[in-house]
Amino acid sequence: MNAVHLELVERPGDVPTTYADATALERDFGFVPRITLREGLRHFAEWYADFYKNNN
Numbered sequence: 763m764n765a766v767h768l769e770l771v772e773r774p775g776d777v778p779t780t781y782a783d784a785t786a787l788e789r790d791f792g793f794v795p796r797i798t799l800r801e802g803l804r805h806f807a808e809w810y811a812d813f814y815k816n817n818n
């Protein structure tokens with residue numbers, strides 16, 4: 763499977779550029795993530811699904 767890149771018109775509120783770099787957090791505060799982004803997203807998705815299943 764190949765990725766498809768679509769150029770879309772910018773919408774109000776779009777963030778033109780992001781930088782996912784925690785180097786300054788580690789340097790300044792000693793912050794080092796204990797779980798991977800993938801694992802964190804999985805935990806969040808599980809929590810979200812459970813929360814809305816039980817609260818609707």
